[in-house]
Amino acid sequence: MRETIQISSRYGDYDVIVGRNVLTRKTLHIDCLAKAKKVAIISQKNILELHGEKLLKSLSIPKERLFIRTVQRSEKAKSIETCTRLWQELLKEGFSRDSLIVAFGGGVVGDLAGFVASTLLRGIPWLNIPTTLLAQVDASVGGKTGINVPQGKNLVGAFYPPKRVIVHTAFLDTLSKKELKSGLGEVLKYAIGIDQRVWLKCKRESFKATPSAGLVTACLRAKADVVTKDELEGGLRKILNLGHTLAHAIEGAAPAKMSHGEAVAVGLRYALALAFKHGVASSEYVSEALDLLGKAQLAKRPPSGLTFTKLLPFFAVDKKSEKGGLTWVLPTGPGQCKLVKGLDNNQLAKVYTEF
Numbered sequence: 110m111r112e113t114i115q116i117s118s119r120y121g122d123y124d125v126i127v128g129r130n131v132l133t134r135k136t137l138h139i140d141c142l143a144k145a146k147k148v149a150i151i152s153q154k155n156i157l158e159l160h161g162e163k164l165l166k167s168l169s170i171p172k173e174r175l176f177i178r179t180v181q182r183s184e185k186a187k188s189i190e191t192c193t194r195l196w197q198e199l200l201k202e203g204f205s206r207d208s209l210i211v212a213f214g215g216g217v218v219g220d221l222a223g224f225v226a227s228t229l230l231r232g233i234p235w236l237n238i239p240t241t242l243l244a245q246v247d248a249s250v251g252g253k254t255g256i257n258v259p260q261g262k263n264l265v266g267a268f269y270p271p272k273r274v275i276v277h278t279a280f281l282d283t284l285s286k287k288e289l290k291s292g293l294g295e296v297l298k299y300a301i302g303i304d305q306r307v308w309l310k311c312k313r314e315s316f317k318a319t320p321s322a323g324l325v326t327a328c329l330r331a332k333a334d335v336v337t338k339d340e341l342e343g344g345l346r347k348i349l350n351l352g353h354t355l356a357h358a359i360e361g362a363a364p365a366k367m368s369h370g371e372a373v374a375v376g377l378r379y380a381l382a383l384a385f386k387h388g389v390a391s392s393e394y395v396s397e398a399l400d401l402l403g404k405a406q407l408a409k410r411p412p413s414g415l416t417f418t419k420l421l422p423f424f425a426v427d428k429k430s431e432k433g434g435l436t437w438v439l440p441t442g443p444g445q446c447k448l449v450k451g452l453d454n455n456q457l458a459k460v461y462t463e464f
């Protein structure tokens with residue numbers, strides 16, 4: 110089964126092709142690849158070892174036009190130093206605006222390769238072929254690219270969508286439990302506060318096996334609906350940060366203590382507690398949502414010793430922080446949420462110590 114989801118963007122529409130076995134010559138039949146004089150695959154060593162042969166066979170590009178570059182297997186790869194290396198290496202190889210970058214990996218690879226594509230020669234085309242659950246259900250769609258700086262994650266970047274996203278869910282079979290859990294945090298974000306279709310699918314999922322192509326597709330449809338309406342995060346798209354305000358602060362204050370998805374799961378529990386406290390979520394809904402998180406066996410608490418005071422500086426640099434305070438995304442019912450501004454720090458701290 111193969112589905113195509115179309116996304117509208119100020120750079121032109123693009124397709125997300127999703128299904129269990131969709132990385133083929135046929136789905137890679139796209140103008141920017143056919144015309145590309147040079148193609149760079151940006152990936153990681155372990156991904157190429159596992160799936161590189163499949164990618165090369167599907168791309169079927171002569172060796173002299175193909176360049177393969179690998180980056181570190183952690184958030185550390187999303188640095189200005191890695192960008193500088195890639196910019197310089199590709200320029201030395203003669204990359205021009207009719208060249209192409211192929212991002213092949215998880216969220217780190219997609220964010221970094223997309224940012225390099227957005228900045229090299231003021232923008233060259235790129236394709237995204239995500240291999241992790243987190244990237245397949247969320248990060249690969251919507252055009253967010255970026256790198257990290259000492260002040261926080263993803264604080265430098267661009268909205269620059271790929272020309273096509275190919276979501277080959279068979280890649281999920283090789284993921285470790287930890288990597289799957291990291292993606293489940295995002296899946297549950299969609300279920301709990303963004304889209305009822307994902308909520309219903311998650312109710313039926315045991316989360317014991319690799320998520321089905323149907324569940325991945327439901328998340329992608331949910332994301333497509335949001336980013337098509339608000340590509341640049343002027344309003345509606347902020348809902349996709351459900352669970353992320355606390356998650357990003359945890360990742361900033363206690364780097365590498367938790368995977369992104371586990372931090373999102375903790376952020377979702379906190380958002381549910383805040384929503385209940387503020388009277389915008391019923392106890393029945395909150396307990397059903399907590400059951401879903403429990404079923405997926407995701408983390409319940411922030412890393413030990415991480416006090417609210419330690420998190421505060423990271424809330425201040427949150428991208429949703431503007432005049433009038435930080436915008437919180439509070440879940441209100443299955444697949445629904447609302448944006449709330451100006452929550453008081455004392456209340457936030459109280460719920461943090463209690464949840």
Ligand code: GLY
Pocket residue numbers: 247248250251253346349350
């Ligand atoms: N991952 C949130 C967004 O794409 O807006």
